[in-house]
Amino acid sequence: MEFSANQIAGLVGGSVEGDGNVTVSTFAKIEEGHPGAISFLANPKYTHYIYDTQSSIILVNRTFEPEKPINATLIRVDDPYATVAQLLDMVSKLTQQHPCGVEQPSYIGSGVELSPDCYLGAFSYVAPGAKIGKNVKIYPQCYIGAGVVIGDGSVLYPGVKVYYGCKIGKNCILHSGVVVGADGFGFAPKDGSYAKIPQLGHVEIADDVEIGANTCVDRATMGCTRIGRGVKLDNLIQVAHNCEIGEHTVMASQAGVAGSTKVGAHCMVGGQVGFAGHIHIGDGVQIGAQSGVPHNVASGQRIMGYPAVPAGDFFRQSVNIKNLGELNRKVRQLESELERIKSEK
Amino acid sequence: MEFSANQIAGLVGGSVEGDGNVTVSTFAKIEEGHPGAISFLANPKYTHYIYDTQSSIILVNRTFEPEKPINATLIRVDDPYATVAQLLDMVSKLTQQHPCGVEQPSYIGSGVELSPDCYLGAFSYVAPGAKIGKNVKIYPQCYIGAGVVIGDGSVLYPGVKVYYGCKIGKNCILHSGVVVGADGFGFAPKDGSYAKIPQLGHVEIADDVEIGANTCVDRATMGCTRIGRGVKLDNLIQVAHNCEIGEHTVMASQAGVAGSTKVGAHCMVGGQVGFAGHIHIGDGVQIGAQSGVPHNVASGQRIMGYPAVPAGDFFRQSVNIKNLGELNRKVRQLESELERIKSEK
Amino acid sequence: MEFSANQIAGLVGGSVEGDGNVTVSTFAKIEEGHPGAISFLANPKYTHYIYDTQSSIILVNRTFEPEKPINATLIRVDDPYATVAQLLDMVSKLTQQHPCGVEQPSYIGSGVELSPDCYLGAFSYVAPGAKIGKNVKIYPQCYIGAGVVIGDGSVLYPGVKVYYGCKIGKNCILHSGVVVGADGFGFAPKDGSYAKIPQLGHVEIADDVEIGANTCVDRATMGCTRIGRGVKLDNLIQVAHNCEIGEHTVMASQAGVAGSTKVGAHCMVGGQVGFAGHIHIGDGVQIGAQSGVPHNVASGQRIMGYPAVPAGDFFRQSVNIKNLGELNRKVRQLESELERIKSEK
Structure with missing residues (x-):
């Protein structure tokens, strides 16, 4: 089964940016994209992959602002993760059947x-x-x-x-x-x-x-x-x-x-x-x-x-534990300074 | 199978407090008690349940001193947990059989x-x-x-x-x-x-x-x-x-x-x-x-x-770690006081 | 199957120390040694077992220097762990066969x-x-x-x-x-x-x-x-x-x-x-x-x-945490000493 960007955008209520006639027949992770696949970008950690991915279509947030040109067609939606879940669900229902x-x-x-x-x-x-x-x-x-x-x-x-x-x-x-x-x-x-x-x-x-x-x-x-x-x-x-x-x-x-x-x-x-x-x-x-x-x-x-x-x-405890070496140093310094003050009297 | 409080007390060497003729046919956790069930109280965390439980019989320690009236019949024994284990074992042997x-x-x-x-x-x-x-x-x-x-x-x-x-x-x-x-x-x-x-x-x-x-x-x-x-x-x-x-x-x-x-x-x-x-x-x-x-x-x-x-x-370490923020504060204060002392000289 | 110390040394390129004709037919951990078994010593934690083990042969490092007499025949090799792996592999191939x-x-x-x-x-x-x-x-x-x-x-x-x-x-x-x-x-x-x-x-x-x-x-x-x-x-x-x-x-x-x-x-x-x-x-x-x-x-x-x-x-953090009680003590002492200094002025 193949679907065009325009068809998918219609199904999920998204808006197309780029070639609306490009088609896909499978899903791929954005970092493993390939032509004919649709990917999504939800976790900002993965943003850098969007500029090089070979996937044909990427689901992105409506507010996403690219910093460089993107080859893939974008479909902008409110929640890319929920949208990909919706698409996976559609495909799953079409293709996966439990036996009887x-x-x-x-x-x-x-x-x-x-x-x-x-x-x-x-x-x-x-x-x-x-x-x-x-x-x-x-x-x-x-x-x-x-x-x-x-x-x-x-x-x-x-x-x-x-x-x-x-x-x-x-x-x-x-x-x-x-x-x-x-x-x-x-x-x-x-x-x-x-x-x-x-x-x-x-x-x-x-x-x-x-x-x-x-x-x-x-x-x-x-x-x-x-x-x-x-x-x-x-x-x-x-x-x-x-x-x-x-x-x-x-x-x-x-x-x-x-x-x-x-x-x-x-x-x-x-x-x-x-x-x-x-x-x-x-x-x-x-x-x-x-x-x-x-x-x-x-x-x-x-x-x-x-x-x-x-x-x-x-998190505060973790930082405090990390800094214990420094705290020990400070206390040693205080001790020696105090010694000096006492000896000077 | 039904057993009366008197019968159970006889089996386990306990003493009955309340209606000895009340009968039970099943076990229940004390917090999920219901009429016809026997429960037990061993962990003191659960003591507050005894005053409201719907169970008909409760196994309690001989030394247990209720702070309020209890509806259930009590059977006092040396070790309620061991006693309930003994009763469960009896029932298990009567009711559960492995196949051949x-x-x-x-x-x-x-x-x-x-x-x-x-x-x-x-x-x-x-x-x-x-x-x-x-x-x-x-x-x-x-x-x-x-x-x-x-x-x-x-x-x-x-x-x-x-x-x-x-x-x-x-x-x-x-x-x-x-x-x-x-x-x-x-x-x-x-x-x-x-x-x-x-x-x-x-x-x-x-x-x-x-x-x-x-x-x-x-x-x-x-x-x-x-x-x-x-x-x-x-x-x-x-x-x-x-x-x-x-x-x-x-x-x-x-x-x-x-x-x-x-x-x-x-x-x-x-x-x-x-x-x-x-x-x-x-x-x-x-x-x-x-x-x-x-x-x-x-x-x-x-x-x-x-x-x-x-x-x-x-446990001491855990407390010390919890108090590290306070210790840091004290050391900072000592440092500034020492600075003041040195500058005052 | 039985193998002599001389035969095994030949197979694995080791040198025999002790009776080369002694034979073994099985493996044993050094701490569970018994006559007719070969053991090995790789982890220094287990060195003390070598003086008492009942195993007939022990694989040891070429550089191993015993501190007491050893009853077993030693076979010295470059890497006792690798050698025992090699021997286990040989035996495994001879004795273990998956079905068809x-x-x-x-x-x-x-x-x-x-x-x-x-x-x-x-x-x-x-x-x-x-x-x-x-x-x-x-x-x-x-x-x-x-x-x-x-x-x-x-x-x-x-x-x-x-x-x-x-x-x-x-x-x-x-x-x-x-x-x-x-x-x-x-x-x-x-x-x-x-x-x-x-x-x-x-x-x-x-x-x-x-x-x-x-x-x-x-x-x-x-x-x-x-x-x-x-x-x-x-x-x-x-x-x-x-x-x-x-x-x-x-x-x-x-x-x-x-x-x-x-x-x-x-x-x-x-x-x-x-x-x-x-x-x-x-x-x-x-x-x-x-x-x-x-x-x-x-x-x-x-x-x-x-x-x-x-x-x-x-490891430094673990030591620092262990010493937190002492650090607390020091800071309390500094505080009291500083109090004293301030009061003496």
Whole structure:
């Protein structure tokens, strides 16, 4: 499929600058542009690429002011990142289709029903009593435990494992290697060793949640571990037993949430952040990458560091630490000057 | 099944306070209590929930002194957490049963024998020469390499992979996505690139070990990587080649142990802790979350930080760092006062 | 198979010291030596083991000077670590052979051809249009998406998942649980929730790459995520969408690279290191474990810390932080002395 700059501008409500008849058939990063591709410029760090890119069309902000001539045709829009998302979405819907039907061999336990628009890939296992919604796509090598409920329109990529009794909402996406409902990490000390505390709760994942590859969400000891509506978890994240993640919170890769901690709604959590157990994070909290969060955090805070402090304090601390050598020098100088003053008396 | 407060108190040696005839049929977290559920209060952070919880019965410490009236029936015990563990265990044994028998299709190599009480889930693969103990439960989609030994009573949840030649003890639990025996990360620099050092050792996991979802234990270069008896590893942990983890050590999620490091017995390791390679950690060491441990640690130490120092020092350091702005101010003031003194002379 | 010290010395160009006729049939770590085993001494930390080890032969450096008598036969070589690697490689080639042929049940989509020297393990799935090179070994329970290309001689251990359209080079090794090509973590804020940005790019992995267990390499939004020739990634690593990792860079376990970051060639990255997104790391950069890298790094730098600074500065900072208590004491003393001076005037 080919689209001209004029056609694309029409679709996205943009204005063309340059040759409106030039056509593209694919996307490219601006720094890897090539003829026939459309790119976008949203992050100012990449501005210098626009003057040399070989892409035929570039989506730019309406306010963008080039400092040099640009070969590509520009399409000016309000928000280039949102616009490219919109275009990717259109193309994705045209070109990407999940399969349908039940591939063999697969394992379907007693009492399981699959609607004809569902997909069950080969080597997938659906245990007895699981309830699979309409248009659910279960790729090969997935495991759906007994009594699991999966809502309409959800997609499980190859190798997802969902332990018994857990619930996945509608229109969720679980990537390869995700484990939902493994036992929480609970042990009681007993005579110098540890006795396992059975984890009899489960996991409930609300609608519109996406969970990245190899991320783990453990089942609760009792009751449930909850992932709120619209939450987006990146790869290799740990959500421990009894946790709750509030609606529309996003968490970057390798973050870890210890047991029973409640993270509010609309939070943004950086990569490799760690949360202590049994704490409460308010709504709209933003946490810088690699931070360690040892205690409760009020709504709306922006924090960073190990242990985490307000972001402004963190940056001041970093500068202060950098300047410690100079501070030591000053104190030594003060000491020697004071010595001199005392000796002169 | 329903149990009355009197019945439960009899089972666990507790004393009833309130209506002894009230019955429960399930567990609930105290903050999510509902009629018909039993909850417990062990962590003082949760004390305020006891006055409003809807649960019918609460397990509390014998010494607990309520500050307000409580609706629920109380059962007083020595250790509420241990008691709830005991009750969960009773219920778990009554209600949860692993399946038996060999599901089809599965793959059983030559020379493999399975006792009738074993379970081999569909799509699991047992390579030739593997030795599977009595009452072993291998859920679907597991891989058991050639010559692997699995001790009596162990459970492998869906999708566990055990490479050739590794040994798993008795009564172990391996959760989904665990990888035992992948090649250690060993390369020798050679002409600007890296030559792979074959990893010809294996992994030995002793009895009563539990390993969390997606955790990796690499095979040794030579000899073996050892996980001691009773060790509990949480999810997404890395144990590199040639490591040894001592008996009854517990390690929280996303911790990582670099190659050849030996961690002692009865240690407690926080989440996201990292250990350098080729170091030795003594017995009974406690390490705070996200710490980086660059060198040997003597037995019984409690350490924290990056790099890790004794926990008391870490907290003092954190306070000192917080106060650096104030210290800078003081030094500036001393400088200006000294200037004044010098100029006044 | 048994080899004498004289035979081994001949193979590796070493000189024998002690009984040249003593034979060995296996390898052992020096601290776990036993008769009939060969060990090596490369890391000076392990020198004290050489006087007591039960191993029959020890590979040591030509310059090694024992301080006490040694029971074992020594073979002196230029580089004991490289020599043991060479010996392990020889043994590995003699003893370890990947299987051949197609096991049943497996799933092979339309248009897929496998050469007779390939292995496709049971329960593996190869989607339509995938191109599998010569002598490729795909262990059980792998998923190869539509149109995936796998170069000659590559090995995929059990449970590897490769999403559609991704490319794996020649002689690559992917360990169990690796996920290549899951969707990058891309969302556009929209009315208080997040709209998914389809990830239409792919992943390209060059030749001679090894990827550790449960590591994730996400597909690009557009274009591709690139892993350069000879790169070695350890377990549980995250490589986000649109990243590039340069040739012969090695990265230890649990490191994470955020989106669009480019890491140069010949870098050495410690465990649990985190990289911010959209930054550029030069060639030959060395980064200490657990560092957080927030911005561009020039080639050849050696950095460490959170946030990362030149390694020398990091160690100075750590000492300065340790000494903060003393610095506080000094400043308090200066203050009181100055008070005294002022009062004496």
